[in-house]
Structures are given as C-alpha cells and as structure tokens.
Amino acid sequence: MKLATLQAELPSFKIRLLTMADQADLLALEQTNPDYHQQFSPNELSWAEIQDDLTAHPGEIEAAQKQVFGFYLANHLVAVLDILNQYPEQDFLFIGLLMVGNPYQRRSVGSVIATGLMKAALKSNIHCLQLTRVSSDTVVEAFWKKLGFDDGDQLFLPLADNGRLAVTTMTRVLA
16 A cells, blocks of 8 residues: 555545654554553563564565554544555455554544545555454444444464454455
C-alpha cells in the first residue's frame, strides 16, 4: 500500500510509516489499551514487544510487505495500523492490528481509518481484506462486522506461557 494512496483517502490525519524511532509513541498508544495486551500476556507491555509490533511478520513473506502506519492529529499519535501486503494471497491485504488510542475510541476514528483503508485498497488493486480477532472479544467483532467483515475459521495462537488463544479470521471482499 502506498502511503500517498492512504493519505489521499484520509486527509484529516497526518499519516506516516512508523520506525524504531517511534517506539516511545507506539508504547504510549498501546498502554492506553491494556486489555488488548492482557489477552496475549499477563506481563507488562515491554520494549521488545513494541519492537516486534514494528518488525515481526510471517516467515514466508518479505519484510518489505509489512507496513506500520501511524495516524496523527495535532502531531499526536492517535492510531496505528499494521498491515501485510499481498498476504495471504496476491490481491489480499492482511490487517495485523488497528488500534485507536483510548481517548479517541468511540469517536468514529477507527471506522474512518478502516473505511479509508478499504478505498485505498481498491485503488491499489487489492480486492480482499483479512484479519484475525480474538474470538471472545465481542466489541471488536461488532466493530468489524459493522464494516462488512464476515467471520471465517477459528484458529488457536500459541502464547508465550504455553497457553493458546482462540482467534477468528474475518474477511471483507471489496467491490
């Protein structure tokens, strides 16, 4: 996804690719959503996890296919979008994370970003968006269903403490 294409669809935000230099801002944003992190780990959010958020990707894809966009209002990071281009298939875009800072939740920020992403995806010849969500998170389920995503398979992610987390794939075919 080209930054310029996404920016054109979301002119109210200043959007830029996040790098390791943005770790402190990303940590601050993620700390406003402690419930999300606690689904994956009982430990406090760490710098190593923030670095993984910026760089980790499935082994079968190139590092360049991963992009982490930061969305700014008044020079303040208010949301992050982690995507994998051409994954799991050529004309797909996989949403690894869309997180809106707690002070900006329930103000349509997430919906505006997701809708802009869908428009930018179509302009980029992407015809399907896919993601996984924590199966038990009914708020996230309702958010994505409102945007036209449908539930798919349930999978289990291994957790660091030898546990497993049930996740559900969701897909939206773009017209």
